[in-house]
Amino acid sequence: MNRGHQAEAAAVDTAVPQQEDDSAGRGERLFALGLFHFIERLLLVVIVALTLLAVALEVLAIYRLGTILLADILLMFLYLEVIAMVAVYYAKRNSAFVYPIFIAITAVGRLVVLQGKEMAPENILIEAAA
Numbered sequence: 001m002n003r004g005h006q007a008e009a010a011a012v013d014t015a016v017p018q019q020e021d022d023s024a025g026r027g028e029r030l031f032a033l034g035l036f037h038f039i040e041r042l043l044l045v046v047i048v049a050l051t052l053l054a055v056a057l058e059v060l061a062i063y064r065l066g067t068i069l070l071a072d073i074l075l076m077f078l079y080l081e082v083i084a085m086v087a088v089y090y091a092k093r094n095s096a097f098v099y100p101i102f103i104a105i106t107a108v109g110r111l112v113v114l115q116g117k118e119m120a121p122e123n124i125l126i127e128a129a130a
Contacts, residue, residue, distance in 0.1 A: 044090070051079050051082050051083055071110060077106050078107060081103045082103065084099060112124060
């Protein structure tokens with residue numbers, strides 16, 4: 001019976017430091033997750049701010065040129081899709097896989113429009129695959 005009590009005491013002695021280590025690890029993990037969450041949100045705000053700046057510069061360029069080209073409209077769609085992707089991430093707390101696909105399709109479409117008939121078909125396929 002004495003051996004059983006000693007075994008229990010040894011088990012309790014070894015369990016206490018593990019709980020302390022576990023709580024320290026948990027606190028560190030919570031701090032790291034909070035820090036990464038803050039960095040993620042900060043970068044999303046920076047992305048939206050830079051996208052809005054790019055939209056403003058594009059509108060200014062269109063105004064100065066005095067004409068609206070199809071490439072300008074497609075570029076505005078790219079900007080809109082980037083902002084929509086950030087908005088969906090904030091609303092649903094996950095990254096929707098559909099929005100990067102929309103952005104890629106619009107980007108390839110814009111590439112084709114800008115390059116026109118001058119671009120080799122192989123290069124269009126390579127760009128689309130990338």
